[in-house]
Amino acid sequence: MTKRWQPTPALRWIALLLLCAAYLQGGFNKAVDFNAAIAEMNHFGLSPAAPLAVAVIVLELGASALILTGFLRWLGALALGGFTLLATFVALRFWEMPQPERFMAANSFFEHLGLVGGFLLVAWHDLRERAHD
Numbered sequence: 001m002t003k004r005w006q007p008t009p010a011l012r013w014i015a016l017l018l019l020c021a022a023y024l025q026g027g028f029n030k031a032v033d034f035n036a037a038i039a040e041m042n043h044f045g046l047s048p049a050a051p052l053a054v055a056v057i058v059l060e061l062g063a064s065a066l067i068l069t070g071f072l073r074w075l076g077a078l079a080l081g082g083f084t085l086l087a088t089f090v091a092l093r094f095w096e097m098p099q100p101e102r103f104m105a106a107n108s109f110f111e112h113l114g115l116v117g118g119f120l121l122v123a124w125h126d127l128r129e130r131a132h133d
Helices: 007-033 035-043 049-069 074-090 103-130
Strands: none
Touching: 007 035, 007 049, 007 103, 035 049, 049 074, 074 103
């Protein structure tokens, strides 16, 4: 009988860190330069800009922390997945753009859908592990 390969806990954590990297970087940058975070909200027509910027910072950093610590990992993954899906439809409306911007935005749009899928897998695996414990 062949032994099934299992990733080490360190490798699993690194994979989760890579999945959360953009959100950690984004949340940190928004917290350090809050005026830019407000400008970003205004750029996308979101208001009230300051409270939404705070909410995005808390979501990006807090949900990433949940995923990386394993405490309610499924909740953090669903939160970032839902946020990513919503933000993708707000920021990457490629169907409204002229070429050549449309091509780059469409690629980014579908890459973000891939991130949503990754977060759904993290939530699914975490909930399945909890059911087996």
